[in-house]
Amino acid sequence: xxxxxxxxxxxxxxxxxxxxxxxxxxxxxxxxxxxxxxxxxxxxxxxxxxxxxxxxxxxxxxxxxxxxxxxxxxxxxxxxxxxxxxxxxxxxxxxxxxxxxxxxxxxxxxxxxxxxxxxxxxxxxxxxxxxxxxxxxxxxxxxxxxxxxxxxxxxxxxxxxxxxxxxxxxxxxxxxxxxxxxxxxxxxxxxxxxxxxxxxxxxxxxxxxxxxxxxxxxxxxxxxxxxxxxxxxxxxxxxxxxxxxxxxxxxxxxxxxxxxxxxxxxxxxxxxxxxxxxxxxxxxxxxxxxxxxxxxxxxxxxxxxxxxxxxxx
Ligand SMILES: NC(=O)c1ccc[n+]([C@@H]2O[C@H](COP(=O)([O-])OP(=O)(O)OC[C@H]3O[C@@H](n4cnc5c(N)ncnc54)[C@H](OP(=O)(O)O)[C@@H]3O)[C@@H](O)[C@H]2O)c1
Numbered sequence: 001x002x003x004x005x006x007x008x009x010x011x012x013x014x015x016x017x018x019x020x021x022x023x024x025x026x027x028x029x030x031x032x033x034x035x036x037x038x039x040x041x042x043x044x045x046x047x048x049x050x051x052x053x054x055x056x057x058x059x060x061x062x063x064x065x066x067x068x069x070x071x072x073x074x075x076x077x078x079x080x081x082x083x084x085x086x087x088x089x090x091x092x093x094x095x096x097x098x099x100x101x102x103x104x105x106x107x108x109x110x111x112x113x114x115x116x117x118x119x120x121x122x123x124x125x126x127x128x129x130x131x132x133x134x135x136x137x138x139x140x141x142x143x144x145x146x147x148x149x150x151x152x153x154x155x156x157x158x159x160x161x162x163x164x165x166x167x168x169x170x171x172x173x174x175x176x177x178x179x180x181x182x183x184x185x186x187x188x189x190x191x192x193x194x195x196x197x198x199x200x201x202x203x204x205x206x207x208x209x210x211x212x213x214x215x216x217x218x219x220x221x222x223x224x225x226x227x228x229x230x231x232x233x234x235x236x237x238x239x240x241x242x243x244x245x246x247x248x249x250x251x252x253x254x255x256x257x258x259x260x261x262x263x264x265x266x267x268x269x270x271x272x273x274x275x276x277x278x279x280x281x282x283x284x285x286x287x288x289x290x291x292x293x294x295x296x297x298x299x300x301x302x303x304x305x306x307x308x309x310x311x312x313x
Contacts, residue, residue, distance in 0.1 A: 186215045
């Protein structure tokens with residue numbers, strides 16, 4: 001065979017292999033997103049712990065877990081919101097489930113205090129699923145330069161998004177190791193996995209990058225012990241954190257996201273459960289340079305809009 005023919009055949013073969021590989025990835029994604037049977041979460045244990053269950057994704061997840069028959073330990077900072085969420089759950093599910101609440105401001109407690117609060121609230125309970133959902137962002141305006149983030153928000157982002165995740169995990173992992181069963185779900189963010197930088201959300205995205213690495217690494221440490229640890233990396237979801245006045249068509253509500261989220265628990269170490277988020281993530285990742293340019297412009301616009309709103313208050 002001539003060198004030219006050989007080069008063309010080799011290139012065509014490589015192209016075919018790459019096409020086939022991408023097709024397999026796509027088919028696997030379609031199956032996981034729409035067809036795969038969700039795990040029976042009660043097989044991990046009869047109780048679930050959710051941090052930040054009083055609003056947004058955490059609240060919707062608490063309802064989803066309750067709908068699967070799991071009892072709940074709700075860890076939140078606001079006693080009246082915790083009480084309101086528990087009452088809603090009891091009203092919806094009656095005696096089918098039990099609900100316990102723990103008042104803990106994850107931005108104020110030390111790591112050891114968080115671990116102790118979780119360990120004592122779950123003592124004697126068969127804890128199967130733990131969702132590290134509580135998250136702190138920069139506050140208004142949604143996008144800011146690093147030096148503009150006030151000290152309190154900075155402290156709270158670092159403590160809630162990093163410290164609390166580590167110490168809540170420490171508070172429950174011992175019990176899971178003993179019974180060799182458990183699932184831990186950390187709600188990270190697509191801002192850290194699909195694009196190479198996320199300007200004007202620097203601190204938030206960096207803490208979520210920590211969470212992704214923590215989850216993937218600790219997941220490998222315990223994968224043979226019956227403990228499934230996963231980082232879910234959603235993109236924009238309509239909650240109070242994103243301050244969206246109107247939900248754009250491809251942005252899911254917290255309930256839409258949570259229904260998808262539950263289906264992925266116990267599977268991949270990192271995943272993006274909601275279908276439109278996964279598509280967006282793919283596009284962002286493929287066009288990284290353009291994506292980062294767009295994010296910078298969009299965040300700058302959001303900052304400007306937020307500052308204008310502040311001036312009119
Ligand atoms: N929304 C999005 O577009 C998006 C995208 C990617 C990732 N995420 C992640 O998803 C998770 C949930 O976000 P969300 O959009 O549902 O936010 P959210 O609506 O603002 O709800 C956040 C929850 O965390 C709680 N929380 C905040 N600070 C706390 C603290 N210091 N101590 C205890 N609890 C605290 C809140 O309590 P209160 O009710 O008392 O405020 C609330 O229950 C976060 O980890 C976030 O980073 C969100």
